Amino acid sequence: MNESPPAGPPPAPKGTVTQRAIERIKAMIGEGLLEPGQRLPTERDLGVQLGISRSSVREAVRALTVMGVLEARHGSGIYVTQLQAGDLLETFGVVADLSRGPRLLELLEVRRVLESTAAALAAARITPGQLEAVGGHLAAMNATDDPDEILAHDLAFHREIAAAAGNETMAAILEGLSSRTFRTRVWRGYQEEGAYARTRREHAAIHRALAARDPEAARAAAGAHVGEVERWLRDQGGP
């Protein structure tokens, strides 16, 4: 009769129940209690353990799934992802897709910086096999007139370079920054100006720098490539 009104410390009084659940699960992983690839308790059990309803558990799991931390397999269970990049890319891509105006330019600026660096790293580390793959996409891109196919090979071209840079995280970020719809939106108008030729020239320059194992040349070529799109976009929305 003396501690009911004054304070009830046990049931943590912060934020919403779901928010707390997210923190709890996140903490479990952070503390190593949950290893990547490991299976979590069932939603029902988690609800009991955390003292919350299954609905709230589901929302927490959904949130962590979106973040790329957890993965739910229907009929099997919930698992901790390998956190192997490419998992956080989805969120990043969504933001990129929804960005407009000045934000788009900023995104492109970030991409230019990372793409340049990736190209420089790739020039130093790329394997003959990877170089051949890059060349393949370059050739395929030049051999067709179908915009969709060109776009696909363009994406693959850059993806291959990012992979060759040896930094999966950077590759994942670039992947998000070059998400399909994002790219499609920008290219729609860009290519109408007959920018194909310039694009081909720039891609060829990047490929040449990679083949020559010249990091600085690759950095410059990649930077110029993205910079061109940047310039076009700036002119577009500007005056």
Place this chain on the structure above:
Amino acid sequence: MNESPPAGPPPAPKGTVTQRAIERIKAMIGEGLLEPGQRLPTERDLGVQLGISRSSVREAVRALTVMGVLEARHGSGIYVTQLQAGDLLETFGVVADLSRGPRLLELLEVRRVLESTAAALAAARITPGQLEAVGGHLAAMNATDDPDEILAHDLAFHREIAAAAGNETMAAILEGLSSRTFRTRVWRGYQEEGAYARTRREHAAIHRALAARDPEAARAAAGAHVGEVERWLRDQGGP
């Protein structure tokens, strides 16, 4: 009696219901039907519109909330965010916090690249007021011995520079890459080696380059700064 078994086109048969709901809402925003700051229909109404239950709507909203696209205000309604960067930082920070081993190094490498660029941009654009703020954090950092306070001013120091670079998106990414717990974890051991002096020297060098409006010097100083932490971390987990 003749179209029940053959085909049911209206209820698109792809993915889970929640996933579809996410796409639908995302599309509404992408197509401009939902302006930033605008209020969405209630969860109950959305359920009716999309032909799904409120539970599923809630999960979809939760997912988009985590992505920083929506914001739910208890008792008021669901709103579209301004997509003003800093919203996607949370997810990015979580990933950074949970990363381990090689992934951590990759993250740091990305940070080095962006931090260098931000410093270079800041050197060209920084205002006297911002420069003073940077100097203030530098002085405050050198004036105390409390690790927590040092960390706080360290974060503010870099945040101020990122802001001065004039690219909010880049600043948001750097913010996520320097999230509190991430930083704390790395610094715990780093500072034990009496790295304070070196950190102070490096920070001073960055500040000097900014004051001199020398982009290349700022780029080099910032790159070296992050690179030092990188080197230490590599030595740590290596042999």
Place this chain on the structure above:
DNA sequence: CCACCAGAAGTGGTCCGACCACTGCGCACT
């Protein structure tokens, strides 16, 4: 003995209905 398949158990996915906590606004009271 092995390969294969049908069933059962367990899991996430979806739906429903109820109630709680908070916000916002309008009405009545002062």
Place this chain on the structure above:
DNA sequence: AGTGCGCAGTGGTCGGACCACTTCTGGTGG
């Protein structure tokens, strides 16, 4: 007119039920 209270509306939480899918198990036939 100013103030406070109450009510309607909204997101937050809960519990239970059922569905869809995966997985393992046991049996059956080769």
